[in-house]
Structure formats: structure tokens, C-alpha cells
Amino acid sequence: MKAAITSSLAILATFGLASCAESNPEGSARIAVESSNDACTLSTNTAPAGTIVFKVKNTGDKSTEFYMMAEDGVEIIGEVENIAPGLSRDLTVEVEAGNYQTLCKPGAAEDKVGEAEFVVTE
């Protein structure tokens, strides 16, 4: 029991501190994303390496999710879910230079909408 308490507190402390120190959106790229029922539009599809904040706005009528995937389309670099219609939520990622993909999932089902290339420069 003691071990369980200690470990859960340790988890919270570690990630609480790590995540707070990790990113500072002041010095990072900010990209606007619009997720509608049938499109996933980014204000730009390139950004310098480092911290990127996607500000995802749901303009459709279903709850949506936004994903940044690795080039292979398998690994999730970042994901923000539970974006109800009319709401905006941020996704913060820390990325190195390379090619990535972005996409939306309106309705939270597996149908990907607006898959597009995203390039992170040095």
C-alpha cells in the first residue's frame, strides 16, 4: 500500500515537473488548425524544429481529434482529442527536423480527414 502511494506520488511529481519545464510557447511556433466535417486546414505546413503549438478549432458539428504523426504514418507524435464543436484546444509537441503528417478525425472514428505532409526544418 505504502509503495503504491509513494509510486503514484512519484509519477505525478516527475511528470508534473518534467512537463512544466519542457515547453514554453512564448518562443515556439504557433499554427492555427481548422477541423471541419470534411477538411483539416493548417495555417502553414512547415515550422522550425523545437516546440510547436497547434491551436485546433473545431468548425464542424462532430467532436474531433487532431493528430501529428511521424513520416511513416504509424507513430503518434502528438494528439489532442475531445474537441467539441465550436471549441479550440491546443496540442503542444516537441519535434526534430524531418517530415511528418497531420490529420483530423471528426467523429473520433477511424476515418482520417485531410491527411497532409508537414515539414519541420532545422
Next chain:
Amino acid sequence: MLGTFIIGLREGLEAALIVGILIAYVNKIGRPELARRIWLGVLLAIALSLGVGALLTFGTYSLTFRAQEVIGGLLSIVAVGLVTWMIFWMLRTAHSLKGELESGIDKAISESGTGLVVIGFVAVAREGIETALFLWSAARASGDAPGAIFGAVLGLGTAVALGYLVYRGMVRINLAKFFTWTGAALIVVAAGILAYGIHDLQEAAILPGPWSTAATTAPAWMQSLYGSSAWAFDVSSTISPDGFLGALLKGTIGFTPQSTWLEVIAWFAYLSITMTVFLVLNYRKNQARATAVRVPQTQGA
């Protein structure tokens, strides 16, 4: 508004059920003052989640995706451990209730005092940050979607109301049935939380899943846990994940319309093992108690 209502309901239901059952339990064993410890944990988790959520929404800091998944995933697994411990603690203390070892029970309960605070805390905190971020996003969107925050709060309120109904129902049924049903219900909820925690860790690519690629040297059975073969089933076209039914199934038995093999295996293994051990122990205790009650009566006659 419906969108935020359903998200609120889904995010709040599991926690409301667990807290409802735990509060019913401590009332049932005649220790209502222990409910305060559970509430303390719950309130701490709500305050911390809302605080962290506000800091991330309105402040200059943000939480990376991976950190959020790891927090959610690990806390889910810790929650499963704690709830399992709680079920067997219930079983131990419950059956000596009417016995002469009153002091023994008090000791067990006072030892578990912190345990109850932590359970209340973890039950709410595991999805607390995600829920708080969602709530704050709804609050912030008052210009674009005026009903959003209302729907979100109504959804969470409905989850709490359902938790309360379960609590009321639990308080009414008789003691022996109560322990069997609460224990079994908690095990089912916990199995769902375990699957969900595994899903989070798969998304963060910490556990093998659809979002990671196997080493080419890995044996075939291991390869099948990765990539597209990692999916066990997908019925999201039948049961929409953002619908009302989807929210209820997710919030009670932890069913997601789209599950990976690892989730299914963990769910099944946890459920079958824990449920079997629980039912066997519960049956034995009931038998022992029935005998203990009969013996003095025969001697007295």
C-alpha cells in the same frame, strides 16, 4: 452542446461509479466518517486538475502529448491496483464485521485511512487533467459556442447523478449481496480502466501497439502486437465513439469501439483472474460465516 455533454458524461462516469461504490461501502460497514477521507482525495484531485488545467490553458506552460498520455496511462494502472486492493480489503473486513474482532477491524481501517484518500484521489485524477483541459476549452469558447460549457457541466453532473443512483441502490440491498455485487462491479470497472491505461501507453509508444513498429528481429507473435495487426476489432461504424451509447459503454464497462489485442488480452486476463479469486474467496467467507452462525445455535439448543 450535445458534443460537450457526451464528453463530460464519458470522462466523469468511471470516477463517479468508483466513488459512489466506495462511499456506499464505508456507510454499509457503519463507518460513514471514513467517507470524508474519500471525499478529501476526490476534492484534492478536482482542485489539482482544475488548477493544472487552468495553468496549461491560460498560462505560458503546456503539457506535451507524451507526458499527458504517460500520466493518464500510469495513473490508470495505479488506479486498477488500488481498486483491486480495496476490493480484497473489503472482503477481509466485511466478513469479520459482526464477529468479535471489532478492534481488529478498526485497526485495518485506520491503517487504510491514507489508502482511502489516495483511492479517491487517483480515481478522479487519472482523467482529471484531460477533463479539466476540456472544461477550460469549453469555458473559453463562450463566444463561439455559448452552450458548450453548459453541456460539459451537465454531462459531468449526469455522471455524478448516475454515481449517486448506484450509491443509493447499493445502500439498500442486503449485506451479503452488497459485497458480492460491489466487488464484482468494481472488478469490471477496473478491467476497463486497465485496458484504457494500456491504450494510453500504446499511443505514447511505450507499449507495443498500432502506433509503433516492431524490430525486424522480433518473433512473429510479437510482430502481431504492432502496426495494423495490433487491432483486435473496430465497431466504431456501429457504435459511434462520440455518441451517447458509446459514452455509457466507455464510462461503465470501459468498452471502446476500437480495441487493440493488448487491451483485449489485459482486460480478459485481469477480469478472469481477479473475478475468479474474488468469487471463490467470497463464497468461502460466506460459507464460513454461515457455519459460525449455526454452531452457537446448535450448542445452545
